[in-house]
Amino acid sequence: MKTQSVQIQRHGGPEVMQVVEIEVPEPGPNQLRVKQHAAGVNFIDIYYRSGQYQAPLPHGLGMEGAGEVEAVGSGVTGFKPGDRVAYSSGPLGAYGGAYVLNADRVVKLPKSIGFEQAAAMMLKGLTVQYLFRQTYRLQGNETILFHAAAGGVGLIACQWARALGVKLIGTVSSPEKAALARGHGAWAVIDYTKEDVVGRVLELTGGAKVPVVYDGVGKDTWESSLDCLQPRALMVSFGSSSGPVTGVNLGILSQKGSLYVTRPTLVTHLTPRGRFEDSAKELFHMVESGKIKIDVTRRYRLDEAARAHEDLASRRTTGSGVMIP
Numbered sequence: 075m076k077t078q079s080v081q082i083q084r085h086g087g088p089e090v091m092q093v094v095e096i097e098v099p100e101p102g103p104n105q106l107r108v109k110q111h112a113a114g115v116n117f118i119d120i121y122y123r124s125g126q127y128q129a130p131l132p133h134g135l136g137m138e139g140a141g142e143v144e145a146v147g148s149g150v151t152g153f154k155p156g157d158r159v160a161y162s163s164g165p166l167g168a169y170g171g172a173y174v175l176n177a178d179r180v181v182k183l184p185k186s187i188g189f190e191q192a193a194a195m196m197l198k199g200l201t202v203q204y205l206f207r208q209t210y211r212l213q214g215n216e217t218i219l220f221h222a223a224a225g226g227v228g229l230i231a232c233q234w235a236r237a238l239g240v241k242l243i244g245t246v247s248s249p250e251k252a253a254l255a256r257g258h259g260a261w262a263v264i265d266y267t268k269e270d271v272v273g274r275v276l277e278l279t280g281g282a283k284v285p286v287v288y289d290g291v292g293k294d295t296w297e298s299s300l301d302c303l304q305p306r307a308l309m310v311s312f313g314s315s316s317g318p319v320t321g322v323n324l325g326i327l328s329q330k331g332s333l334y335v336t337r338p339t340l341v342t343h344l345t346p347r348g349r350f351e352d353s354a355k356e357l358f359h360m361v362e363s364g365k366i367k368i369d370v371t372r373r374y375r376l377d378e379a380a381r382a383h384e385d386l387a388s389r390r391t392t393g394s395g396v397m398i399p
């Protein structure tokens with residue numbers, strides 16, 4: 075069968091994305107073919123488009139979405155045509171009308187969660203799950219620092235922290251974003267384009283600093299993040315919306331207090347299958363119980379992929395965007 079798909083022939087700006095008709099293969103062993111209802115728009119899609127992350131060209135974009143199973147490959151158990159499903163880490167190509175992926179990357183979607191909502195939350199919500207429940211397991215009495223708190227990952231993090239009883243200090247770049255982060259559960263906010271982040275964290279914590287910083291901004295916040303940490307605390311550098319952190323001299327970790335650092339990624343947290351299922355279950359429970367609401371703030375057609383990327387990179391957006399094939 076054929077479908078419309080957003081593809082790139084070369085790396086570059088948003089203009090390199092083109093909608094083309096592609097042949098979608100039948101699902102192979104242990105694979106599913108899904109009719110896509112919505113795909114998530116994520117910063118990682120920008121990294122693959124620009125060449126910061128590399129895959130053999132030409133290729134599609136997007137790795138998150140939700141839809142209905144259309145065809146089931148040999149050896150697949152637990153899925154049948156018509157099942158409502160969602161996925162966070164498929165192969166590049168989720169910006170399109172149909173998608174073939176390994177069944178072990180797919181979970182069934184509860185009836186109460188819509189396709190758009192699912193596409194907006196799988197990658198971002200499962201990321202918050204592993205950050206808060208696996209990388210540094212929050213207990214409920216901590217004060218933490220979370221950068222870009224009004225973004226797609228950020229607004230989920232604010233709500234998850236509130237549900238756990240954690241005081242989340244969120245950074246943002248405008249008063250509107252500050253109000254939004256607060257409204258979603260941030261305990262305090264810092265405008266990191268105007269305020270001294272380290273000074274404010276010291277003030278807010280009575281000089282104690284924080285046991286963990288979750289930093290998806292990267293280059294611009296790396297050093298000040300380290301200065302917000304208590305001795306022997308953990309720096310979680312999980313993204314690079316301002317550019318990647320490079321050229322680190324490990325000595326900085328001893329100078330700033332025997333710090334630990336990790337650069338985690340979601341895909342490592344989706345195996346074995348039981349770990350993925352447990353994480354998805356916890357995320358779905360948070361959403362179904364009303365503790366986390368998913369903000370789908372932008373919807374794009376496939377031929378608007380360039381605008382979707384420009385918007386996300388522009389720093390103007392809040393919450394999550396989705397592509398509707």
Ligand SMILES: NC(=O)c1ccc[n+]([C@@H]2O[C@H](COP(=O)([O-])OP(=O)(O)OC[C@H]3O[C@@H](n4cnc5c(N)ncnc54)[C@H](OP(=O)(O)O)[C@@H]3O)[C@@H](O)[C@H]2O)c1
Pocket residue numbers: 115116117118197198201222223224225226227228245246247248251290291294312313314315316317338339340341386387388389390391392393
């Ligand atoms: N490692 C993982 O497993 C994993 C998984 C998912 C996402 N991530 C990472 O998490 C981060 C957030 O992802 P998201 O999709 O939810 O994006 P997002 O937070 O909605 O958008 C990125 C935000 O980063 C902030 N930012 C700071 N400096 C920036 C700059 N120079 N250019 C652009 N934005 C800048 C902006 O917020 P302000 O305007 O408030 O500064 C912007 O809105 C990304 O770095 C992404 O790569 C990592």
